[in-house]
Amino acid sequence: MPEKIRPRISRELSVGEVARRIGVAVSALHFYESKGLILSHRTAGNQRRYGRDVLRRVAVIKVAQRLGIPLATIREALNTLPEERTPNASDWRKLSEHWRSDLNARIRKLTQLRDHLDECIGCGCLSVESCPLRNPFDELAETGPGPRLLDPD
Numbered sequence: 001m002p003e004k005i006r007p008r009i010s011r012e013l014s015v016g017e018v019a020r021r022i023g024v025a026v027s028a029l030h031f032y033e034s035k036g037l038i039l040s041h042r043t044a045g046n047q048r049r050y051g052r053d054v055l056r057r058v059a060v061i062k063v064a065q066r067l068g069i070p071l072a073t074i075r076e077a078l079n080t081l082p083e084e085r086t087p088n089a090s091d092w093r094k095l096s097e098h099w100r101s102d103l104n105a106r107i108r109k110l111t112q113l114r115d116h117l118d119e120c121i122g123c124g125c126l127s128v129e130s131c132p133l134r135n136p137f138d139e140l141a142e143t144g145p146g147p148r149l150l151d152p153d
Contacts, residue, residue, distance in 0.1 A: 012049040015040070022058045029058070036075050037061055039083075053086045060095070068106065069099060 019026045029050075032038045038057050040048040057078060064074045077098045081087045087095075 011052060013052060013054065015048045015050070018050050018054055018058065022055055022062075024058060024062070032058065032061060035071055037071065037078055051086075056087065057081075060092075064099070067099075067103065069102070073099075073102070 013021070015026050015029055018024075018029055029038065033040060033048075038050065038054050038061075040050045040054075043049055060078070061074055064077075065071075077095045080095055080098065081091050
């Protein structure tokens with residue numbers, strides 16, 4: 001019985017292969033690279049090549065973006081991952097710890113917003129004295145711009 005010949009699997013992927021495998025546009029990969037979120041190198045023919053770990057990194061980037069995590073924060077977290085090897089479960093666990101407190105703070109803020117909106121939407125400000133959004137005479141302007149009562153940070 002003849003031995004089956006296994007196709008050679010390249011350890012590197014072209015930009016088109018990465019885009020197809022992860023479901024993003026090539027331009028998104030170029031953008032992520034320009035922001036320092038992923039790395040590639042150039043072949044002798046000046047073509048981009050990515051390590052296979054870029055598939056996991058882009059997946060994390062996409063999930064983090066959906067959660068509203070800023071790209072700079074994503075980059076900081078990804079920079080904690082090893083470059084000399086594919087990240088393992090322990091590496092990914094450490095990365096997630098960076099986001100845990102931020103996500104918990106976001107959850108608290110969203111819960112607070114939801115709870116106050118239940119009181120406010122449709123009220124027509126008939127009870128101005130007890131309104132959680134009330135800021136008479138713009139007193140909170142000195143503490144900074146934006147909604148200060150719902151966003152105490």
